[in-house]
Amino acid sequence: MRLENKVAIITGAASGMGASTALIFAREGASVVVTDLLSDEGGQIVGQITASGGTARFQKLDVSSEADWDAVVADTLAAFGRIDILINNAGVSGSHPDRLNIETWDQQMNINAKGVFLGMRAVIPVMQKAGRGSIVNTSSISGFVGQDYVHMGYNAAKGAVRLATKSAAVQFAKEGIRVNSVHPGIMPPMRTSMLSADPAVRKQMIAAIPMGREGGVEEVAHANLFLASDEASYITGIEVPVDGGYLAI
Numbered sequence: 001m002r003l004e005n006k007v008a009i010i011t012g013a014a015s016g017m018g019a020s021t022a023l024i025f026a027r028e029g030a031s032v033v034v035t036d037l038l039s040d041e042g043g044q045i046v047g048q049i050t051a052s053g054g055t056a057r058f059q060k061l062d063v064s065s066e067a068d069w070d071a072v073v074a075d076t077l078a079a080f081g082r083i084d085i086l087i088n089n090a091g092v093s094g095s096h097p098d099r100l101n102i103e104t105w106d107q108q109m110n111i112n113a114k115g116v117f118l119g120m121r122a123v124i125p126v127m128q129k130a131g132r133g134s135i136v137n138t139s140s141i142s143g144f145v146g147q148d149y150v151h152m153g154y155n156a157a158k159g160a161v162r163l164a165t166k167s168a169a170v171q172f173a174k175e176g177i178r179v180n181s182v183h184p185g186i187m188p189p190m191r192t193s194m195l196s197a198d199p200a201v202r203k204q205m206i207a208a209i210p211m212g213r214e215g216g217v218e219e220v221a222h223a224n225l226f227l228a229s230d231e232a233s234y235i236t237g238i239e240v241p242v243d244g245g246y247l248a249i
Contacts (some may be wrong), residue, residue, distance in 0.1 A: 001029030002229045007080040009033045009072060011063055011119060012090030014041035016190060017138070020221040021087055026054035028225060030085065033076050035061035063090045063115030069122035083126045085228045088119045088137040088161075093190045094154020095201075101151065108153035113160040120168055124177060132176040134228045137165045138220075139181045141243050149201055158183075162239060169237030178236040180227045185243025186214045210245030 008025050012018035014036035026032045026049040034049075034056055036042040042058045049056035057079060059072045076083055091112045096104040116137050127133030142150055143158035165181040172179065186205050206214055220242045226232055227240065241247045 001027075002225065002231065003085070004029035006030045006084040006228075007033070007076065007082050008085035008087060008228065009035060009076060009083060009119075009123065010087040010089060011035050011061060011115070013045060013087075014038040017184065017187065017217045017220045017224075018087070018089040019045050020217040021089065021224045022056065023048060024218070024221045024225055025085075025087075025228070026052070026056055028229075031055040031080050032057075033072065033079075034058045035072055036090070037062060061090075063088075063119060064110045066118060066122075069118050073122045073126060077126065082130060083123050084130075084133060086119055086123045086133075086135045087224055087228065088116045088135065089224075090115060091138060094142065094150040094157070096151045099151055104151045105153035105156075108151065108157040109160075112154065112157035113164075116161050117164060120164075120179070124168075124172060127177045128172070128175050130176075133178070134232070135165075135168070135177065135179045136224050136227045137161050137179070137181045139165070139183050139239070141183050141185045141241060141246050143181075143183060144247055149205065165239075166237045173236055178227075178232070180232070180236060181239050182220060182223045182227070183239055183241040183243065183247070184215060184220050185209065185241065185246045187217060187220070188214060208246065208249075209243070210248065213244060215242055215244060 008030045010022045013022045013034040022032045034042045046056040046058045062068045139161040140158040142155045143162040169179040
């Protein structure tokens with residue numbers, strides 16, 4: 001198994017890409033800490049993992065809260081004694097119809113950007129002591145280009161994740177910590193999606209994809225798996241688009 005004896009914290013793991021990543025990581029031998037704000041849904045993912053013979057536990061987490069991050073790290077170390085992998089997946093959609101909405105800008109910075117930084121800040125000291133670790137940050141194709149169907153704060157936050165990943169990769173490489181980013185393209189709508197969930201808008205979005213279809217959450221999860229595994233032991237600071245060719249245009 002590709003993650004045997006590894007311990008992974010996965011944020012936003014109650015649904016979507018995070019849930020798929022949690023299920024696949026457990027199947028590959030990892031002990032998984034499922035974190036999310038949605039306790040019932042997160043507990044269901046844990047139930048699926050344990051019912052299949054895997055190891056998992058749920059921890060409620062607001063990624064914008066330093067105290068919540070401290071609790072997740074403490075709980076994980078108490079349960080498993082180590083943290084090998086962090087998948088910074090939690091986030092909110094940016095497809096707000098009011099392009100100049102200040103609250104949306106603040107939300108994007110607080111969750112999609114600051115939440116990723118706080119996750120790295122929480123686990124890197126643990127990984128430094130161990131002399132190893134892999135962090136995968138979820139950015140987006142929106143971290144590369146401007147788009148007319150998302151708030152500019154979403155582009156800005158995902159761009160921040162992209163460059164913060166590179167910065168962390170350079171700063172902590174000598175301590176055995178790898179930091180990479182994945183950049184999903186058009187995926188199934190999130191719970192927080194607005195414009196991007198509209199069928200007419202989605203039709204236009206998909207028309208811009210060379211492969212002509214939306215991606216599946218498991219396709220992002222498998223990219224996470226590769227980057228988290230020892231198969232990627234000489235890979236750090238890279239960007240992996242999972243976008244059906246969108247960024248190749």
